[in-house]
Amino acid sequence: MRAVSIITVFAFCIICMPDSSYATTVDHHEFEAWLEAPFHAGADGTRTLTLHFSTPDAQPGGTLRWRLDLLAPNGRVLRTWRRTQPQEAPELDVAIRWHAPPALRQGIYRLRLRARAGDSPAVEQDWSVAVGALPAAPAASPQAADPVEASPYTVYLGNLHSQTNHSDGGGALDHCTGAQAPQSAALGPADAYAYARQHGLDFLMTSEHNHMYDGSDGTNSDADPAAATALYRSGLQAADEWNRNHPGFLAIYGQEWGVINHGGHLNILNSGELLGWERNARGELLADTESPRNDYAALYRLMRERGWVGQFNHPQGDQFAIGGKPLAWNADGDQAMLLCEVMNSNAFSARTDEAEPRLSTYEAACNQLLEAGYHLAFSSDQDNHCANWGASYSNRTGVLVERGAALDSDSLLAALRARRVFATMDKNSRLIFTANGHMMGERFVNRGRLTLRASYLSQGGRRAAAITVFHGVPGRNGAVATLGSKARTVLTPAAGEHFYYVRVTQDDGKMLWSAPIWVSQQPRNRALRKIELR
Template sequence: MQDQEESIRVRAYRNGAWADSLLLDRARLACKPRLAAAPDGTLWVSWARAEAGGLVLVVTPIVNGQPGPQEIIADGPSANWQHDVVCDQAGRLWLAWEHMNRDTAQVRFSVRENGRWSPPRPVFAAAHRQMRPALAVGQKGEIWCAWDGYLGNYNYDIFLRRLDRASPVWNLTNSATLEQCPALSVGAGNRLWLAWQSNADATGKPDIPRWLALRQWDGKTLRAPAAAMPDRNLLATGMLQSWESPELLASRRGALWLFGRPSQEFSAQAFLGDRWSRRQDFALPGWGGRGEFVRAAEAQDGTIWTVRRDIALIELCAFPALAEAAAKPKLQIAPEQPAPASPAAAVAAAKWQMTAEAREFLIAPAEQKLVFGDLHQHSNLSDGMGTVDDCYTRSRDFYGWDFAALTDHEWFVRNRILPSEWEYIARITAGFHAPPDFVTLHAYEWTAARWPNGPGHKNVYFPDEAQPILSVADSSANLTPKLFARLRETGAMAVPHHIGWTGVDWQHHDPQTQPNVEIVSVHGAFEYLGNEPITHRGGIPGMFMQDGLARGLRFGVLGASDGHGLIWHHGIGRKRDPWVQGLAGVWIEGELTRESLFAALQARRVYATSGVRILLHFSADGHAQGSEYESAAPPRLAVRVAGTAKIRYVYLLRDNQVIHQHGGDFGVGDMVRFEFKDEQAAAGTHWYYVRVVQEDGEMAWSSPIWITRKE
């Protein structure tokens, strides 16, 4: 990328030396290049390019080191990308891709024969979302295509069919778990091998850790290696967890090379027929800075060459040829139960609804509605695990949240979100936006240096998907005042988070652009230094919620997971599940839309919980939390709490000091309601807020109300 444009380049590596690169394309978006070698020595290069409001696929041949004419495979104004390309023994070029409309995606394919491309056709005429196709050529000219499809209830399955003839479509995994990102390779004996990532635990039930699976398909039966995969550890709680994003290569000596992406670095492992090699890491150590996949190819001498994006560079890595051929594969029937695929639409998940009893208890205004969501999540586009669409299928269909946002780091370990990646996030975010049932926000994490060297981290939320990313690596948005000036132009907002760990620049706080602060997440609770019963990561004096309020700043409070897909968040989190360690409750007006959600966030009609649906309504003289008003009379404060477990304490605080405590050592049940008239408040401005502590340790905090008491 250069000057906000992406380019496609090809560079040859021969005899230990690099040739000059060939520039094939340069555009606002030019991404996802793939290579295919033809029998006549032609190298075909394909990629996606922005054009006419969508993305088209571009294919060009390279002959004798020179690029030929570009051929465009366009399929309407939609986004056509996430593709794969192969060349068969007859020189025909096969292309399969993800054809993405606003609210769905379908895998399509086309074949180039005698210099002409066939009209694009669907691989599977199904109503559910289809993604991430992979292709492989059999030794008899078979063209295999695999992809993953979303069937609802956070269930992804792997599908397979042949493209070179009429073929049934198989659902190979046919389970209630998550199987994604298939990879294909054809090995000795014309055996078709597949790999994918799965969140199945040791008993086959869905879980959080993911691992790569290797299978062989003979047209009727799915088989797995008989030898157990060493180093497969679904219970790891440290910084190195899971293994996803597979690349698969069947070598000429019979080994099955499997490459993937753990929570850090990249790793390789080989299946040798009767045993596995040990898994080895071969990337630069440390957080982030990586692409999504490794790509691999075998040289004539048996060397396995891999290429990957790592720490802002393209890294080439060689694995020497094996000293001896692999043994004949020893296989057993796989645990999956393949079945003919169904074209049915995805099953809609049941939605959480507040009961009439709870609403009557809370005495909320008739025009207001309480919704919950997680506005801080990460994927494999930065330093998290899982795909971009995972964020929304998980939030909507597994946890039942009403709204969500993916907030990947835009600049982390010298690795930035590329324009095409930002476009992909935007299109996925738009595709899952379906008010009033589910609302998505287009967002990212502005990742500045920690305090005192920088202002810390802030999530940025846009009202639509049309805005460019504002990177801390760009001089126009590298400081908080510059960022805020740009955000005001678009009506966007920022939310600082894990403030007591990485800090926050209180001196630049702007209640319009930064109306809220995230105070609880996987990193702990940041109400005050030494917070209890939920503790916090780090501990910078002056960088907690109460410190900001004591400075006279005005902001609401949010909870969010800041989940990266790691159990126990590599030993930092207080729960095994990283996605339920922070949650935002928002009192919207009217139906749930982006506009009503943004309005409530701006008005600070929000509160934070530690990851559960604690119901909380706090008002003062009829003014909602987040309000500011003046009063000559002592304020009357009303608190309503319905817990998810027995409530131990409900605290009412004025100016960071407890002025009323409801509850005690024996708790007060799971519903609390009281009013308090503050006769002791002196003249001047005071802030009031509520803290809730349940017996199970879960907590909630209201946003403050600021009251100026007149004489």
């Protein structure tokens, strides 16, 4: 049986009019592109690559540009398909029949799709495909049969991105096909926590859109500020009450701040205040604390001052700008932002069998943030808008909590601040990455050799088909590069700052990402070396 994976870009768009207009806006309504690529070819070595494009606002004369590259394991482009064509209809599919040439060695390759419709932001996705028989699995655990269980941490798996009827989520599964009208659905945070717990998650964050507490996609001129802030406080209270009555499962309530159009969404995990920029017809702020729309420098400063922490949600290369520069670093943001979503399942899926085929990846944008200088771990969430919290796909965010500590807000936040996190598409798989014994997420000073180790464990009978170690330089604003393909890599880095992370591809095509490790490499002390040689 062939394993099929589909990648989707959800370029969520909230077309926001100026607050004074009180206009009704359209949510989740922007160019989408995704790639359907079977991980394994058919018996004859052929597979069909299907490119799907959706342009809800397609106009006569509209132009679609796309490029699909086949990449070698080292990143070299081996083949390119490209086309510029009209897209006057909202939906367009392009099918490519591909047979790997005999000269192509067996192994794991990547397919990278880049697409743009008109002047919309470009989207980029990439996915693994196997050519020929899978290579022998790399030794993923050279030190122990079960390195995860041998570590001083307990792994908890959950979802840090979802919505309920406090914003545009909570849609009943029998008729949910997309985002709900704000505050219109029947199911709220307590329903979400109960559902996620029943489906085996250890934690769930309900992250409500901060600009929908007035009950509108746009700005409700008649909204009552007291009602908006009271709804947010009720969500915090619901999570607290749930946690008091259900030990062993952690309910988290927070907000998804921002808009997509010329902006970008991020989750604030631990804010006791509702942030916003909208005002009603009387000029009253529809939030506890004002935070100007799309002003990320001001938001990061506020988050750092308050001790709030965040996650970049489904990032794209034109988002999170400071001073007109997208994906821009500043010191406040580096302190406040802990996570970057490296993949999501379809936000509007109504499936409950963990087999949603429409998936999206954001590794390219996360790498840009790392190269800009952010210290981020990778996460993997579902952005559920229907009432299937955590059940649409098998992906999870894995968090390593100190063994023996209860799973609560304090222990989870401590683990997140330490970046002891991995992202997985398979809830039955685990990944740990270390450097000279330092756990993923750490920052340390090193002299001499550096030994990187990836330890992968599957509790579902899978095996690692490929291990890829990546290297980058924080603050360089360059390109993350492939460093190696073994579970154990030994090197002596050049003096200066570095980060490393590992991505494991399973034999079914599902992937796991470790958190990076940041290394400040110092030159060897010559005098000390002379003493050592005597």
